[in-house]
Amino acid sequence: MSVKIRLARGGSKKRPYYYIVAADIRSPRDGRYIERIGTYNPMLPKDSEERVKLNEERIKHWLSVGAKPTDRVARFLDAADILKREARNNPEKSKPKKKAQERAAAEEEKKEAAAEAAKAAAEAPAEG
Numbered sequence: 001m002s003v004k005i006r007l008a009r010g011g012s013k014k015r016p017y018y019y020i021v022a023a024d025i026r027s028p029r030d031g032r033y034i035e036r037i038g039t040y041n042p043m044l045p046k047d048s049e050e051r052v053k054l055n056e057e058r059i060k061h062w063l064s065v066g067a068k069p070t071d072r073v074a075r076f077l078d079a080a081d082i083l084k085r086e087a088r089n090n091p092e093k094s095k096p097k098k099k100a101q102e103r104a105a106a107e108e109e110k111k112e113a114a115a116e117a118a119k120a121a122a123e124a125p126a127e128g
Helices: 056-064 071-079 098-127
Strands: 003-012 015-024 035-040 052-054
16 A cells, blocks of 8 residues: 555635645545644744644654655655755756747847848948
8 A cells, every 4th residue: 555645635715724644645635544644724824833733753654664745745844854855956847848949049040140131231331
């Protein structure tokens, strides 16, 4: 059985409240879970101690038996110095896609051609 440490949404409409749970990966987001191991209240200020509560002992147990945290939970665990999270960086994602690169290359060619034409026009009257 694969186990994830993830968020399960609670609270009412427009007032989210999340439980940090250890759950089978096949169970629904707000459905059955194995154990509740913390809470997250995004409505509280970021510097509040009540915003994220973690049961460190149980989290360490689940990590030791192979549970994988989701990205958001990994951020909480990194902030609590329980788990080291590597920052992600994908510079390829921000690059323009194929068509945009082709358009930029075409514009560059037009600029070069215009610069050469202007240079040739500037040299022609100087000769005469």
